[in-house]
Amino acid sequence: MPMRKVMKCNEAAAWAAKLAKPKVVAAFPITPSTLVPEKISEFIADGEMDAEFIKVESEHSAISACVGASAAGVRAFTATASQGLALMHEVLFIAAGMRLPIVIAIGNRSLSAPINIWNDWQDSISERDTGWMQFYAENNQEALDLILIAFKVAENERVLLPAMVGFDAFILTHTVEPVEIPDQEVVDEFLGEYVPKHAYLDPAKPITQGALGFPAHYMEVRYTVWEAMENARQVIEEVFDEFEKKFGRRYYMIEEYKTDDAEIILLTMGSLAGTLKDFVDKKREEGVKIGAAKMTVYRPFPIEEFRALAKKAKVLAILEKDISFGISGAVFADAGRVLVNEKEKPILLDFIIGLGGRDVTFENLEEVVEISKKALVGEKVEEVNWIGLRKEIL
């Protein structure tokens, strides 16, 4: 029987790692993710988990050790956040280029400067071009589940790409919730032992990984990463199906809430999705035709699901905790690419919200709805809106 325990999201991530049975975990402490490797080191020290835990001297070393382990053909896991993920940056490209199915748990946190330890998604969003799949969890249960799902998708022969699972700093990482811990046997059936069928470092059959790719070959290698990411869409759907059959919980690339007759749809990722559902309920009582949507998978971008969602809305408002300076939020920019050649499309608006741990309140969401309503009746509004700015200190 699955066990229910009350735990922080960081612990849920550690439990997911324990259930996934990686052979190597290499990690370096960073707020707010530290508890993940700390809990794993306890599992290992108590003999509950059979893995090598490497206490490295930086995040760069942590991901490098994971690349080494994965290249040698074993399952590898790490956890980090913010500057730690930024320090991993160059190695992230290498992991994807070598097609190593590593999984990282990210306690989504802002980037310096100024130094800030609180939540937004700038860390993982900034890694969107590395060739890593990206999943975002709404709550602790989703974090656990998505880590298992991430391993399953990453190791699929049609994919073979690394994956990161993000969950909001403090809002989730340090908040306790009841979490269902699946049975080990069922997880074993779901994930299976990782046996690499592709190229890996085996002294009996020597190969070279990560060597020089001349102009005659480089582009083709990069194209295979593109192809793998395209394949991942289908594989993710299949794994979501299988996960539901095994564990009874259903995941969607984009999960919709009260969108069927909605004129305004608010789309977001992570824990903010929970707030949006409550807010939608409130506005529905007031008679506003509004719905919400949660994007669980950000890379590969759920193109078809997004187009289907867009068809339902007159105004599609994207609420995102990241900013790509000089253009807009990253999700909004992606959404533009997805809708650009569609004949019928909603008015697309971007709302930059909750950066660096700024609380997202119902008042903020009311502002989003007000702007969206104006757009709905044809008034001109800004495409990119910063919500909740303290204008008095600017």
Place this chain on the structure above:
Amino acid sequence: MAKEIYTKYKMAKYLRKEALPTALCPGCGGGTVLNAFANAIDQLGIDPRDLVVVSGIGCSAWIASPYFLADTLHTTHGRAIAYATGVKVGLPDKKVVVISGDGDLAGIGGNHLIHAARRNIDITVILVNNFIYGMTGGQVAPTTPFGAITTTSPYRNVEHPLNIAETVTSAGASYVARWTTFHVYQLIESIKRALSVKGFALVEAISQCPVQFGRRNRMKTPTEMLRWFQRNSVLISKARNMSPNELEGKIVVGELVNREKPEFTEELNSLIEEVSKHYGLGDNNAD
């Protein structure tokens, strides 16, 4: 209470009052280091406007930033010395000081520490060594004593700590000293010398972290940790006649090296001058 400190504490003039009280835990050795640094500046008569203080990430990076009333550059984890190198090359007339922790400067940023010492650039580094990653909750560090308990070595640490002062001495620094927060006056004297010598200077300040290190290693209070420093410290002159076995687990304190060597920014600028002259180029220092 706070007001009283401002009137009675002579070093208060060097502190950014609006930032106080500090975020350091009660009993942290960071305050002692801040006090020693302020006293050294005061005794040398250095104008804080001639200082640039650089720090990385971690509890000890907070000692000077934001509390010390001078230009402070708060940077990324491990890279303070790299940033400071840029500051010193750009502003060679300023006193450039790095105050940060062991995990920051000797762990993740260890490479920069070694190479700045090798280059012998005129930077003063006050490396606050509390044997632990304090800010993130007490994980094992490259400086954690053999056998010590931490959150990521719950049974005991099986790795040996890096001897920071000895490593930096070997790497070629002009000045290296090690004291503990128990040795406040010696610490002030060494910081003064470190600020005065030309070249790379390191003062390793062994400091107490009762919250993350002490309480897991049978030293719950700052007093117990300071007593441990007192009992466990061996003067370098005495240590020279002791065997490695006798020195196991001891803290060797004192001045490890104080030597004159060519300094990086001076060498760099004289090279630029030399080459400019050779090729008949204009005055490179002209604004």
